[in-house]
Amino acid sequence: MDEASETEGSQHSLVGREIPDGVLIFRVFGAFFFGVVDKLDNELKRAKREPKILILRTRKVLAIDATGLQALEDLRAKLHSKGKHLILSAPHTQPLAAMINSGFIDRLGEENVCPHIAAALARAREILGLPPVKEDAVDQLAAVQAERAKIEVVRKELAESLQRAQQLLGHSADKKS
Secondary structure, eight states: OOGGGSOTTOTTOOTTOOOOTTEEEEEEEEEEOHHHHHHHHHHHHHSSSOOSEEEEEEEEEEEEOHHHHHHHHHHHHHHHHTTOEEEEESOOHHHHHHHHHHTHHHHHOGGGEESSHHHHHHHHHHHHTOOOOSSOHHHHHHHHHHHHHHHHHHHHHHHHHHHHHHHHHHHHHHHHO
16 A cells, blocks of 8 residues: 555554654565565665664565464564564454564563554654654544534434424424315
8 A cells, every 4th residue: 555545634644744863664465474574674784874673564464474473483582682662553363463472562561552653653752762642633634524524414313304204294284284
């Protein structure tokens, strides 16, 4: 998925979000296996500075096997040995179950498994000692838009109900005449 196609205001979207210095976000698609970590290692080597925190966006990862788990564990251990942190964003059921069963989540820490990218960025800010963002402008805009949409639905329903009531009253008045 292209960043531009993500829904603005979604908690899964990076659109309009500030990524703190020292944080690198890497999206993973499809099955998670050892080759993914090789690609990630190449990205880390190309980066001018190694990040303090690596966020793996995993909401598009539907499966992970034993080699993927081992690669993920190796990555976690490598980062940990350097005083760096790994955060997982939005893992699916099968990969999450495999990570729990293997003990990976215990070693990573449940606090580093986040339901969406907004929570992962908040966790990164916490690790970095940065103040929390009270409410992202993106989240605030999304809340306002959602509220407006709800109001519009109710307004339409009320208008339709009023129209039906007027029709019924009009028919009742015609029958009495």
